[in-house]
Amino acid sequence: MRKYILKRVVTALFTLLAITLILFILMQLMPGSPFNDEKLNEAQRASLYAKYGLDQPIIIQFFKYVGNMFRGDLGVSYKISKNTPITQLIATRLPISIGVGFAAVLIGAVVGLLLGLLAAFKHDTVWDTLATIISVIGVSVPSYVFALALSYQFGFKLKWFPMLFSAKDVLGSSVLPSISLSMFTMASIARFTRSEMIEVLGSDYMLLAESKGLSGKKLVFSHALRNALIPIITVLAPLVVDLMTGSLVVEKIFSIPGVGSLLVNAIQSNDYNVVIALSFIYSAMYIGIMLVVDIMYGIIDPRIRVAKEGD
Amino acid sequence: MSNESAVLNQNEYIPTDADFVLKKNNADIEVDSNFASQSFWKEVIARFIRKRSAVFGLVFVLIITFFAFVGPGMNAYTYSGQNLEQKNLAPRIPIIEYTGLFDGHENINTTSGTKTVNYYFEKKLPDTFYWFGSDNFGRDIWTRTWSGAQVSLIIAVAAAIIDMIIGMSYGLISGYFGGKVDMVMQRILEIANGIPRLVIVTLLLLVFKPGMITIIIALMLTEWVGMSRIARAEMLKLKEQEFVLASRTLGAGSMHIIFSEILPNIIGPIITQVMFSIPTAIFTEAFLSFVGLGIPVPRCSLGSLISEGFNSFTTHPYQIIPPIIVMALLMLSFNLVADGLREALDPKLKEM
């Protein structure tokens, strides 16, 4: 178990380092990057070089850069909001994005789980078909299509919720974005839960448990659920990534002042520094989540937690 | 022991003495007639056809593909031809217009309430028909939708095939050689997989100009991992089997074994994965276009059409509906086909 965790942590750190290296190289090469902008005069350039240690050997530069990144010094924005530290730009936006994303994961996971279980237990009935149709649609239709549909119907037509994000009504204006973002998570989890559950229900150990004479309830709660749900943790992590991609568009549709819309702005206005800083943040978040999920999985699944005899 | 000998139905055959002779069917009994009659692929096709949703998906994929290539030529408009005189016209289709649907009317929201107008008459265009309406620049949405679908399909299929080739080779090689090679290749894969897709795409766009090739590269970089995992898993399953051992004993080279002995045996799961990666590719392309990083104008894709339609979706909703429906149907159909294929290739459900 300790070996398992150690391996995960090392892999995660390596990945983050690899990404930082890529970012660093891009930083050096970018024609529009702040370090080799033509508009800079000699004095500015020199001060910039001194600040970031660009006059030093490349290896030292890299480690300095890594140090800066990990310490939270992400540099300054160059175009969107001139010379504002990126940390300051993100400070207000990150909580909003995380809030909407978290709500989406929560809605998606809970509804998806219930839907998947319903489909598996009522296998080959109308319920199964219905749940399958919902989940196939959820997987197939991009989140921003849901966002558009919801914002048209409930924002524009019925006026139940605001069409655009407003700081005064954070909760109310988060409802539509969270739901549209949750659709994909919900559908994926429903599909996965269904197929896992059907496989577990058809397994030999379920048959053995059934032959013990346990009640249906006991069969489900002490045998089926645990076995079906452990693997679901593994699909949750990649779904977070999809949430990140989805949030870019959904934030644009609902004008949410989150990290996603900042990234879109930065890309569109060629603010490389911000793009690279956000890429770092996204990667760090993603790798962090994957790490937590992997370790959680190890703790929950006895096949990983407890080593084989003699190992 | 209960005795139920000779439980006979009334109308059953009454044997005669002539029946009690040996058949001497020694020659026929060696023929294995029950299971050998159906080939693997025949069975796969039979199972696929029995799944209604998969057939539905396949039909829609074919229909949309047909229109994507034929649709743009079905009227006189071109995807880039602008006519500012005829902008924002609602859908109007000959003959069907007499039913009151698709006759060119639309509801306009004004401060004083909703009113119904028909710009075809106001602008005196009795013989002009835009089947799906026209956009903000007076371009035909029918033509643009199908030509957008064409671009999206080409991108998705090209990306899927390229990542199939790369991912498959990577997985097959890693799985076949095993040991240290596999270890190193898998660590590299783990790191590649640890980079969020969004970040890969964004960084790529910093380096290359937006366009079809960039999108295909982006898709390729993000999708090959899944493919290589499947190929590797299949390889690990197959490489210890007799037919592989046999050809190794006969002195076949590694590359020969990988690509001409094993590859044909894992084609099923690979095709399934390709089918799954096509809708993902369509989605990613649409997402990139939506944030303004897709196909440059005047070419269009489903994503860029949706992005354009979004700007006026409260005033002229008909402009965003066709690309959205086509894209949703396309993704849905590919997913259904992939699902059906997966189940047809590997029936998990025990039936007895």
Next chain:
Amino acid sequence: MSTEKKKEKILDIKNLDITFDTTAGKVHAIRGINIDLYQGETVAIVGESGSGKSVTMRAAMGILAKNATINSGEIIYRYRDNKGGIDYDPDLDKDAQWKETDILKMDKAWIRKHINGRRMAMVFQDPMTSLDPTMTIGKQIMEGMIWHYKIDKKDAWNRSVKLLEEVGIEDAEKRMKQYPHQLSGGMRQRIVIAIALSCNPDLLICDEPTTALDVNIQAKILELIKKIQKERNIAVIYITHDLGVVAKVADYVNVMYAGKIVEVGNINEIFYDPRHPYTWGLLSAMPDLDTDEPRLYTIPGSPPNLLHEKEGDAFAPRNAYALEIDDKKEPPMFEITETHKAATWLLDPRAPKVEMPAELKARIDRMKKEAENNGSKL
């Protein structure tokens, strides 16, 4: 087997007929079979895979798949009404009141409460997959006892440890806390047997209990089941395709083919005086160290596809001794002795006289001689 006591019939399957609704169509898996079983006896059901052996036993335990339809038949189960305890009581039968019920008529909840685990328990084929991978061994053994007999956890724990020792597991206390993946296949099968015994059943159904194990462990597991059977006077049904296993354990043998019993008899009748050509085939296909034959005999062809039912005798297409009548009419069960019956037209008085293959005859003679020398049952 104790003979002084009167043996009660505990299971009587009558004319059972089951179809499965599969995506490929209706599969007529069980086509009117009869099996009976007495207290303390061992019955083997032998046949190729797909002949319907397991399905029959699942029907008896009320754990058939959902797509199964029972067209006709009865599964009469007889049990002592006053037997309640978790402990085996040797004087159990003294003043027992026997009660009988048709399992097919009872609902699932009743079967679960009264039959499954408590009176009938099952040992499955593959010990690697039949234990819940996420639950400790101890919990899996205790589960049934606590559920059926409402005993407390401490009591259940102690009983489980004793049970594990009984099935030959060392370090029982330590094993209780372990997970299935930490144990070997043979150990897992012992645990599955311990689970089956945990609620003190009258009938143990062993579905190919040794197929997935290697030969050494096979023999040990069979010995274990035999020993427990003797100690607790329970009836055992073996489902197997391996006549070697049958020879070691069974009192009676049912040979099954394509959802039907084609020959039934006691062990001596089936091994020394087989009458059905299919049984001949099975016996000839048994590996034998003493044979001079260079290659192992196999029955030609493969089991029939029950999707397409065949007129007449289902075995006829693979039968070198098939008669013309076999294609027209299904043979009835012909009685040879009170216990020995076979469903083949060769036993009809009008049929030509057909002897079993000479090789098999020689082999049987050899087996007989060996048995006399060893003084064993066979």
